Amino acid sequence: MNIRVLDSQEQLDDIAAEYLIGAVERRPDAVLGLATGSTPIGIYEKMVEKHRSRHISFREATTFNLDEYVGLAPDHEQSYASYMNKHLFQHIDLPATHAHLPNGMAASLEEECKHYERMLAEQPVDIQLLGLGHNGHIGFNEPGDTLSGDTHAVVLQERTRDANARFFDSKDDVPTHAITMGVGSILKAKTIILAVRGADKADIVREALFGPISTECPASLLQTHGDVIVLLDREAGRKL
Ligand code: GLP
Numbered sequence: 001m002n003i004r005v006l007d008s009q010e011q012l013d014d015i016a017a018e019y020l021i022g023a024v025e026r027r028p029d030a031v032l033g034l035a036t037g038s039t040p041i042g043i044y045e046k047m048v049e050k051h052r053s054r055h056i057s058f059r060e061a062t063t064f065n066l067d068e069y070v071g072l073a074p075d076h077e078q079s080y081a082s083y084m085n086k087h088l089f090q091h092i093d094l095p096a097t098h099a100h101l102p103n104g105m106a107a108s109l110e111e112e113c114k115h116y117e118r119m120l121a122e123q124p125v126d127i128q129l130l131g132l133g134h135n136g137h138i139g140f141n142e143p144g145d146t147l148s149g150d151t152h153a154v155v156l157q158e159r160t161r162d163a164n165a166r167f168f169d170s171k172d173d174v175p176t177h178a179i180t181m182g183v184g185s186i187l188k189a190k191t192i193i194l195a196v197r198g199a200d201k202a203d204i205v206r207e208a209l210f211g212p213i214s215t216e217c218p219a220s221l222l223q224t225h226g227d228v229i230v231l232l233d234r235e236a237g238r239k240l
Pocket of ligand 1: 035036037038039040066067130131132133134137138139140160164
């Protein structure tokens with residue numbers, strides 16, 4: 001693992017954005033794996049800036065998002081589809097048909113997960129951006145006795161719903177289920193960028209990077225991947 005503790009938020013955002021947009025600059029039909037949460041917002045801002053200033057086109061690129069809430073329509077304000085439109089897609093020239101998120105409104109979640117997994121197999125992710133949940137989750141792969149490899153539907157843990165309640169009017173509005181790429185699907189990406197900010201993540205960062213590899217900390221499985229770049233701000237990296 002290549003672990004970097006950065007002095008500023010600006011630097012972290014810039015470096016992560018450079019990896020992602022650099023992949024498209026080198027190969028216009030690159031496949032990017034994208035994430036949501038508060039951490040990627042600044043990264044997407046930088047990507048938009050670089051897209052404009054260097055005229056890097058996304059017309060041939062493809063994106064796959066890690067996860068989506070079950071029961072929220074794409075135009076719901078808190079859906080991850082809306083988040084992606086707001087922070088990235090509406091600012092770049094990526095064709096709408098090239099931007100994939102799991103469909104949390106699908107009549108059969110099982111079929112939707114299989115369909116998503118098939119698309120990922122056809123267009124493997126070149127570079128995957130990841131955030132880290134307070135409990136060690138990646139995507140929405142929550143800690144537990146077992147982990148699923150492929151894209152699947154999950155019940156969200158209360159801690160995750162609490163953490164994400166800040167984006168909703170009340171905690172009751174936070175969906176109870178989500179569809180997420182599995183840890184196996186995530187680990188198939190050629191390169192993975194794990195971006196983490198904040199003192200509240202310092203313990204879980206240490207556990208994920210240096211603790212035992214365990215389903216109790218899904219992010220610890222990243223230790224088994226050969227090309228992971230970890231970008232931390234000073235606070236998130238202070239316990240290393
Ligand atoms: C959500 C997302 C995760 C993300 C996590 C941390 O639960 N499903 O993919 O990594 O939040 O987000 P934040 O960066 O806001 O702490």
